[in-house]
Amino acid sequence: xxxxxxxxxxxxxxxxxxxxxxxxxxxxxxxxxxxxxxxxxxxxxxxxxxxxxxxxxxxxxxxxxxxxxxxxxxxxxxxxxxxxxxxxxxxxxxxxxxxxxxxxxxxxxxxxxx
Amino acid sequence: xxxxxxxxxxxxxxxxxxxxxxxxxxxxxxxxxxxxxxxxxxxxxxxxxxxxxxxxxxxxxxxxxxxxxxxxxxxxxxxxxxxxxxxxxxxxxxxxxxxxxxxxxxxxxxx
Numbered sequence: 001x002x003x004x005x006x007x008x009x010x011x012x013x014x015x016x017x018x019x020x021x022x023x024x025x026x027x028x029x030x031x032x033x034x035x036x037x038x039x040x041x042x043x044x045x046x047x048x049x050x051x052x053x054x055x056x057x058x059x060x061x062x063x064x065x066x067x068x069x070x071x072x073x074x075x076x077x078x079x080x081x082x083x084x085x086x087x088x089x090x091x092x093x094x095x096x097x098x099x100x101x102x103x104x105x106x107x108x109x110x111x112x113x114x
Numbered sequence: 115x116x117x118x119x120x121x122x123x124x125x126x127x128x129x130x131x132x133x134x135x136x137x138x139x140x141x142x143x144x145x146x147x148x149x150x151x152x153x154x155x156x157x158x159x160x161x162x163x164x165x166x167x168x169x170x171x172x173x174x175x176x177x178x179x180x181x182x183x184x185x186x187x188x189x190x191x192x193x194x195x196x197x198x199x200x201x202x203x204x205x206x207x208x209x210x211x212x213x214x215x216x217x218x219x220x221x222x223x224x225x
Contacts, residue, residue: 043218045215106156
């Protein structure tokens with residue numbers, strides 16, 4: 001298995017632009033997580049899905065952020081409009097379950113908003 | 115809400131010295147996981163502890179879960195440059211809850 005796949009690996013955009021991050025989880029995993037990592041705030045859970053259904057989006061910072069999982073093999077995290085403070089590394093992770101199972105992280109997308 | 119804290123935030127050691135990072139929760143945990151993130155990389159799962167007082171070893175790494183299931187530690191014996199990275203603990207309140215990651219301890223090893 002190729003592991004969790006994320007694209008793009010790097011994204012540089014201007015403030016106000018729409019940004020879409022993509023994730024393909026490991027086949028067979030039914031949980032998918034989106035995290036944001038910054039020096040100031042560490043690793044933050046934004047949202048997670050179970051069987052393509054959003055379960056907890058309490059970590060989504062504001063309405064500018066949205067996430068979808070149209071099928072078991074694909075998820076997107078969208079920021080519209082983007083702001084400089086959104087600059088961070090965004091990780092997608094997948095697992096067989098929530099807390100009792102290890103999470104497999106993707107390589108991350110480094111987002112820079114200028 | 116549930117909080118998971120880690121100390122120290124940073125640790126610089128000479129190669130060959132031992133290293134310990136501590137993880138503390140404000141609430142009793144169902145289990146705790148440890149992850150390692152190399153510089154520029156992504157978190158990678160190391161181990162999960164479930165039982166009160168549990169101790170697990172992986173080569174030079176020793177993981178311990180406290181008796182009250184509110185704290186945990188990771189000890190590395192005789193550090194090597196390959197141990198460089200950030201070590202995160204992630205606590206879980208119940209089996210059906212989401213894990214809460216601590217802020218991590220960044221380890222630097224001076225050759």
